[in-house]
Amino acid sequence: MENRLYELLEIKTKDDLGTVSKKVKIRVPKLRKYAQNMVIPSGEDAKKIQQYLGISDLVYRLKLGDIDLNLKEKIAQHASEIAELFEKETTVIEDISTVPVFETELGKLYHDDSIQVMKNMPDESVDLVFADPPFNLGKDYESRIDDKLSKETYLRWTNQWVKEAVRIVKPGGSVFIWNLPKWNVHISNMMEGHLTLRHWVAVDMKYGLPINGKLYPSHYSLLYYVKGSKPNVFNPERIPLDVCHTCGHELKDYGGYKSKMNPKGVNLSDVWNDIYPVRHSKYKNRGSNELPLKLLDRIISIATNPGDTVFDPFGGSGTTYAVAEILKRKWIGSEIGPVDQIIDRLKHLEMESRQIDEIHSKKNHLFLPNIEALRRKNGYWLPEDFEGPQVEQERLF
């Protein structure tokens, strides 16, 4: 039973839970709910716990990590004394192998725990960190990692790798984190004060089935942070206008703005609904958890230029490394589980290179050639209908 509240109340077994519940006068289901949902008891329940333990409200809050802005200020005022206490604790860093298991001219893959790999990396040494960690959904990973941790343990582990990711990214470099919204709200909190939020991108992709009593979860969250106030590189692509694929008519009414549409396409927004999961076995490199090439192509292209360095701590099937390799970025990767598939994939990138070419051929056009032909046939407007120097200046979208 790993939980800070249980630790504080010295609850290790079910029997302890029953005994403490009676003594503290909070019912078992309520205590369990607090622990499972990582909610810090407040009001009467907080008083009962403080009385039972004989501690003050301040000690109670510190022990449970309930640190609000006032408390943060107090901690800052007493920083030297607190640091002195911490410095007495010595940390032993394991000796880690620093030899990559596979290398190309551009990249290095480590068969290791990503936190250890990052600890061996210098401060501010990469241009982009992209991370797609396990979501703690109880999945079976080949690496046999425990994907069903308590919420607190998962977040503690997450905090460890996020801290390292923040350290290794260069000033002006970017950090993208792909996760479920329920985890990214916490990760966002961990980044605050260290990096600047540029976007919470909602990637419209259904996962799982509708849940009774809840909205149908249908977006992944992609956090986009930068170290400092501005990114060194920002190359967003333009995307085609949403149209009916049988008639070519635009799906939204652009009314008087048609003439202001950029022939190179629509500005990429922070809602992406053109990313599809890898389903076809021909394109799959492993059973599950493989992100689409298009997603990584977009992220790497937005935040880096050729020659820049990309780091992905959670290799999986190696999508990030494959795309980085094709786009001529340097890359560093780590995977704790089997790496044979990644290595094999990186040795045979011909088909994926062609897929990336195809993805690129569809960028920066308002209408793709087949849609343009359809629109022309049906007499719908095209950017050429609004050409002229004044229009160029007024392109809005």
Ligand SMILES: C[S@@+](CC[C@H](N)C(=O)[O-])C[C@H]1O[C@@H](n2cnc3c(N)ncnc32)[C@H](O)[C@@H]1O
């Ligand atoms: C969601 S998958 C990543 C999938 C990847 N983005 C792709 O497109 O194939 C997460 C991966 O992280 C690996 N992993 C989990 N904990 C790790 C750790 N501490 N260090 C390195 N890899 C880890 C898992 O074995 C799993 O393969």
